[in-house]
Amino acid sequence: MATAAETRIDLQNIASSIVDRALRAGASDAEVTIREGDEFSTSVRLGEVETLKESGSRGVGLRVLLQADNGYRVASTSSSDFTPDGIEHLVRGAVALARLPSVDPFAGLAELGEFGQLSGDLCLYHDDVYSLPTEQRIAWARRAEAAAMAVDARLVNSDGAGFDAATGRRVFANSRGFLGEYRSSYCSIAASPIAQDASGEMQRDSWWSQARAFRDLESPESVGQEAARRTLRLLGARRVPTQQAPIVFAPEVARGIVGAIFDAAAGDAIYRGASIFAGKLGETVAAPSVTVIDDGTIPGGFGTSPFDAEGLPSRRTVIVEQGVLRSYILNTYAARKLGMKSTGNAGRGLAGNPFLDSGNLFLEPGKASADDIIRSVDRGLYVTRLMGQGVNLVTGDYSRGATGLWIENGEFTFPVQEITIAGNLKDMLRSITAIGSDLEFRSATAAPTLRIDGMTIAGE
16 A cells, blocks of 8 residues: 555656646646545534545646737646546646637736745644544534533523544646645534523524644533533523614624635735725725734644645735735736736636635734723624625625624623624724734634724614
């Protein structure tokens, strides 16, 4: 049986050979992505196993470019067939398809001097995500659910609990001489209990822990107990009158604001003129306390990688610095459209053109604790969950269904539901009046507690 090292070498050789075959078949340039991985997932409900999945996959994608007088024709194909016939079909199919599209003057690989990758161990892969046998992984999910249900008699049902684990490998090669590879892993535990009050009204919430290494996961008991606490505090929720009031976003929902900033700064939205940030580089777009960073270099980060999907080294990009828009988010195509340079933010599936993707995206923390921010609010809303998409990047209009806790004189007084919060993203970013110190990465996008003044709460 081949060792892991031999398998990695084989995949690199396969990627390089496919690039060579594409060039011999008539391509002017070519890129190959190979992905393989395995995944485990189980969910339990009321102690019984509902789903159990173990799977492995391997796939290859080829993107070819045919040069024309004023640009390139581009096409891509993908396959899970690594036999010689399968590879031959992949290559010939891609080259044939590339003769059909119109010429794109902005298509093409990055320039030679732009390729590269980060060196050293980025702590993305850990063998221990599969250190538990299947029975114990199921037991972890059961423990999380049981811990939640044991907190209070009002916790009468469950949306379930789950344990997931996965490892993956990615190899990328192109005709400009780039060849790179990295491995990654993650595991997670989650619980979602349901509570019922004396009137029969039910509420649900959840909590989770995710890590690159199994040893860094929070215990099932702590996850279940936190899920229970979050669920119980919503019992007795009611609507509030329509009004304008300060809104405090919990970290797990504040990251949605950060995601909207990323989307507004994305190069494809900029060159289409479909963003509130179009033409705003160097201008103030947010409060002076706001600094938003995309950093694909943080060791162990959920959005970390040694190179992006075009073979450019991952990097740290300051999008907004002290309220000023400093950079757009760009891959090679968007950069060419805007006359700029890529920020190393290319993402890619097996087939298709590169898209824009984030690394570790976050709002830089402030100095105030979450408790201090809540105490600063005389009358307002602490949002714990949002529903719907609700952001129009062209106009900035923002509207989301919300659930949370009402604040009076700096203290939580009662839970709130069936309301909508609304504003305009342009105004919201300038009206950020407090940023918490509680930044924590539970995913690739993170934010601390965030207070925004002047938004409208639509209720009774």
